[in-house]
Amino acid sequence: MDYVIRGVRAEEWAKARELRLAALQDPVAHLAFLETYEQALERPDMFWQDRTAMAADGIGARQFIAEAQDGRWTGTVTALVERPAGEVRFGEAAEIDQTHLVAVFVRPEARGTGVAEALFRAAVEWSWALSGPPVKRVRLYVHESNARAAAFYRRIGFVASGESVPVPGDPAAREVEYEVLR
Template identity: 65%
Template sequence: MDHVMRVVRADEWERVKELRLAALRDPVADIAFLETYEQSLACSDEFWQERARNASEDGSGDVRQFVAVAPDGRWEGSVTVLIERPDAEARFGEGAGVNQAHVVGVFVRPEARGGGLAEELFRAGMDWAWSLEEPRIERVRLYVHEDNLRAAAFYRRIGFVATGRSVPMPGDPSRRELEHAVDRAGR
């Protein structure tokens, strides 16, 4: 693979914004993301600057956004990893009582799909999470909409297992987001 997987830099907020807006225009965005294109488009430059800063190496320490950079410099995909501690409220769903990483914002541009880019992004994000000494991560989890069968199949293929936990879809409580996880022992 000729792409470079790396963490965003704080000064790349405009590229963070562009890639997120591209993700929110994807045909399955309504079941893949918890926000809309219009909501994100309305966010201020300060919002995007803070988002990039928090997800960079110099950020809070509990968030990293990894991007796949093509040889020509184009950002082809992204995955964000959030660290969740048992003594803090879970960002989404239930806590697990252990230090865990939560994968969100998974996106690969349609023209870059099918070549292993998503796997490489996951490897970068999960390698970072597993490498942390403090907190030591015991599991990595994510949520996938019950109708997002393609994404669920991909997550299973790379080792995630359905946990049986689910939460109502924000905005439509009749639909469910299903938790998938991989434990440190099973990785």
């Protein structure tokens, strides 16, 4: 293996920013992300520092990265912890219903090498290992026109749940929910 899959560290915000900007320049970024390259480019350093720190703490989210031997990041996926609808937390542990995988990206030169599969394996295993009540499912959304991503998700064991939602900013388009159950 010529890469390591690991969680992001808070002090790595500049690398997290660079990888996100690269993702937003991908030819299918308009199908996969809810922000543009220009929007992300305008965000101040504090935004990236806070975002990376939250993704590093592993409480409400965890960002995984694939790091090549030369230190370059080749891919990422973030797992967001989602609690049952309407649940309020007041300083005590709350039931964890599911995690939601977002911000999936693998650099073109690393596609087809197993990086994406390894990132997803890490995110799903992390989800199953969360303390407290067990996570029931891991989900994600994929734009109905993103056939490449949908085929990958099916290949690694995700199935369409039958649910879909309008794409923010484009209510004529849909995002299809995929899931893997525990």
